[in-house]
Amino acid sequence: MKRQLALIGYALGALSRRRGRSAAVTAGLALVVGLFGSVLFLGDALRAEVEAGARYLPDLSVQRLVAGRPALVPTDVVGAVRGIPGVRSVNARVWGYLYVPPISANITILGATGREATLHAAMVAGRSLRAGERGACVLGAALAEAIGVEPGDEVSLSSDVGGSDATVHWLRIVGVFHDASALRTADVLITSDADARNLLGVDAGLATDLAVSLTTPDEARVASEKIALLVAGARIVDKQLLRRTYALTLDGRGGLLSAMLLPALAALLLLAWDRLTGLSEAERREIGVLKAIGWEVSEVLTARLWESLLVALGGATLGVLGAYAYVFLAQAPGLAGALYGWSALYPPLRLTPQVDAAQALALIVGVALPFVAVGLVPAWRAATLDPDHALRGGA
């Protein structure tokens, strides 16, 4: 142990003597690891966002299409759908978008039918909606901030019916809620089912979609087939399929980006090989002195390996930390577009830090190991130099 510490001490000294070269190689490694790490971290964060979103999705969402366009679903099928074996519950949801002129934006109106009323989100202020409470609403934190309201205030919303039927509805704000992912709740206004119907112009007996919860996801295929027979023009979205599609898309894009970065890693290793094989005159003399004062081949070899390892670990760690800062503090400018696709998101997606420890470690080891391996042959060549030749300056 003491011997190894001494060798590490020597290796650090040697690195500090060749400060310029060490810094350049470390920076190169940090850059490559940083690029790889950014892709991995961004992919992980996006996957976590998808998972967090999917947790609140119903097992099956039953929508209806008429002439290829979304249409309302008649709620008289709810009883029949509930009777399908394996169906735990059916929730006829009323939701939709409402344009609010003062903030020049669409907000999402959601009719509360029970369990989803609080969206499992934390209330920032006020309380959540009571069952069947009329004339009241809870808002997403971002929306409340945009209109500049707080619990106790009232908002007036013009219903979406249009023409002379348009009426103004007053809703008292009873609470403001917040979720770890702003994407899901930023522009949401939850009110009672009846108020949502009035605002959106959805008649009784119709719903935007049916949220079907199953006792076991294995039954999704059979239940979907049965629902398709009950609801004319049904389009059934299976949560498992949706998750798999997202995972495949993100993995595919992340993999493509990583593959594009491989040449950068190869180039760096080649450069490192080139740098490490050519011993400078000073290094040759140094090794000559060490051998002359009695260092063994194994000791010189170990010291050289420690040098590579220190540079590799230092560079890789710097890279991982840099990638973390780039993705989660700076929100990955430039790279994000490649993974998100091309559509701009509203509201801006704030990524929640999400790091797979095993992946970060694998990245560090995956770059550090080849780097150390590349240094092995030059280290052996240096360690077996004849001290007499080395000191005299011969080969």
Add this chain to the structure above:
Amino acid sequence: MNARRRFLTLSLCSFFLNVLLATVLALSSGCGGKPRVRCERCGMFLDANPRWAAGAVAAGGRDVHFDAPRCLFAWLQSTAGIGAEGPWVTEYYTQHKRPAAFVWYVVGADLTGPMGPDFVPIGDEVGAERFRGEHNARAVLRYDAIDAAALTRLDAH
């Protein structure tokens, strides 16, 4: 000399910070709260796929758990299962615990349990027959009909 010492200290510090970081990362990914329940027969964790869980009370009065009905039956037919009482399975449609002797078992269905093809426990005979049609299954068995041959036949297709 001073600059070199500073560089040395800095490098050593960063190196040990690195090792510490790696250790913390490695530990944080592997830690859990309470002990996880394993299948008595195959040793797999039950919480990975609780929808197929089964269990019984062993001859010594100890509660034993299984990750799938086929593990329960294999255990009941082994010497370890002699004298076992109150075997139960998780009913497919309701996901409730049911006494193993009072459900119907569908074999050869198009879904797989944690251990591959399995006996799917269905609460009533009508449901079991319907399930057999919907999931392209081979046969419906009662509890008593599940013997060593039935276990072997599970993997035949």
